[in-house]
Amino acid sequence: MIVGERLSNFLRLGVITGLVILAAGLVLSSIGANLGYYFENVGFMVIMGTPISFLALLSVKELREGDREISSLAIATLLIMALSVVISLR
Amino acid sequence: MSMVLMKFIEVMFSGVGIGLISAIAGIGGGTLMVPLMVLILGINVKVAIASSLLTIIVTSASSSSVYLREGLVNLKVALTLEPTTALGAISGAILTIGLPSYIVERVFGAGLVAISMLMLLRIFTKPKVSGEVKHWFWGVFSSFFAGMSSGMFGIGGGVLKVPIMNLVMDLPIKEAVATSSFMVGLTAASGSIIYSLKKLVDPVLVLGFASGILPGATLGAKSLKGIKSKYIKLIFSLILMYAGIKLLL
Numbered sequence: 001m002i003v004g005e006r007l008s009n010f011l012r013l014g015v016i017t018g019l020v021i022l023a024a025g026l027v028l029s030s031i032g033a034n035l036g037y038y039f040e041n042v043g044f045m046v047i048m049g050t051p052i053s054f055l056a057l058l059s060v061k062e063l064r065e066g067d068r069e070i071s072s073l074a075i076a077t078l079l080i081m082a083l084s085v086v087i088s089l090r
Numbered sequence: 091m092s093m094v095l096m097k098f099i100e101v102m103f104s105g106v107g108i109g110l111i112s113a114i115a116g117i118g119g120g121t122l123m124v125p126l127m128v129l130i131l132g133i134n135v136k137v138a139i140a141s142s143l144l145t146i147i148v149t150s151a152s153s154s155s156v157y158l159r160e161g162l163v164n165l166k167v168a169l170t171l172e173p174t175t176a177l178g179a180i181s182g183a184i185l186t187i188g189l190p191s192y193i194v195e196r197v198f199g200a201g202l203v204a205i206s207m208l209m210l211l212r213i214f215t216k217p218k219v220s221g222e223v224k225h226w227f228w229g230v231f232s233s234f235f236a237g238m239s240s241g242m243f244g245i246g247g248g249v250l251k252v253p254i255m256n257l258v259m260d261l262p263i264k265e266a267v268a269t270s271s272f273m274v275g276l277t278a279a280s281g282s283i284i285y286s287l288k289k290l291v292d293p294v295l296v297l298g299f300a301s302g303i304l305p306g307a308t309l310g311a312k313s314l315k316g317i318k319s320k321y322i323k324l325i326f327s328l329i330l331m332y333a334g335i336k337l338l339l
Contacts, residue, residue, distance in 0.1 A: 011151040073169035
């Protein structure tokens with residue numbers, strides 16, 4: 001199955017954005033700005049969130065195109081990931 | 091020159107080397123990154139594992155975006171195996187965080203020895219080139235352990251996922267590699283959430299490795315096509331085995 005150009009580029013652009021934010025955070029931290037720490041955390045979140053957001057977008061796209069199987073499998077993966085994280089936080 | 095910049099440069103150059111070897115040997119960088127960080131850079135094993143997982147998300151996203159565009163990723167197989175893989179990754183991460191660092195080092199050492207033996211086995215096993223996907227249950231079941239190895243050791247887990255999909259489920263090797271590459275990012279994301287919640291990720295390591303591995307892998311894929319990957323894989327497996335034994339002792 002071919003995933004569209006825009007959706008496949010989302011993965012690459014997402015992690016690059018995360019790396020840029022992370023780099024900005026490191027620069028800010030090295031010059032002593034407190035903001036650097038927050039930038040670093042946002043960078044981590046963007047990197048980790050990219051494949052997860054990709055799954056959510058894929059699920060919506062496949063649902064629109066009528067492929068319920070792929071869409072529901074993507075939702076199941078997202079649910080299990082979310083549930084496991086919630087359980088591990090306890 | 092500041093310490094952070096020096097560390098970044100050191101890690102980035104190591105990343106270029108890892109990217110080169112990964113591209114030639116056709117393996118993920120995680121199996122090299124963690125031993126390098128622990129044995130050579132002297133970084134705590136849990137920080138090394140956590141940072142490796144985040145770097146893997148970056149490298150997987152980069153390669154799988156190409157595979158997805160070319161239609162090589164079997165989304166049905168990936169998304170059927172991913173729930174148990176993610177569950178395994180999260181369990182593995184929780185297990186590693188709960189264990190003392192010296193035990194994690196030894197468990198990781200044992201894991202490396204097992205992975206290197208699996209790699210040696212793969213060198214001499216002929217991959218299946220075509221077939222109808224079957225044995226779904228065994229695929230889903232064994233994916234849990236592939237995910238667990240990823241979460242526990244900070245590796246992508248492709249070393250287990252590819253044989254599961256190719257040898258157990260009969261997915262053609264090209265599709266298995268592409269599907270595994272896509273899954274690796276999702277699995278690493280699941281595991282890294284747990285590590286980042288515990289503040290174990292080092293931003294310099296992630297940025298340094300990611301900036302090194304991506305150009306290193308491109309360079310390796312483009313310029314070293316003449317090298318026989320079978321011998322590289324053999325040497326690489328033996329190095330991994332040595333690193334595993336060193337961590338075990």
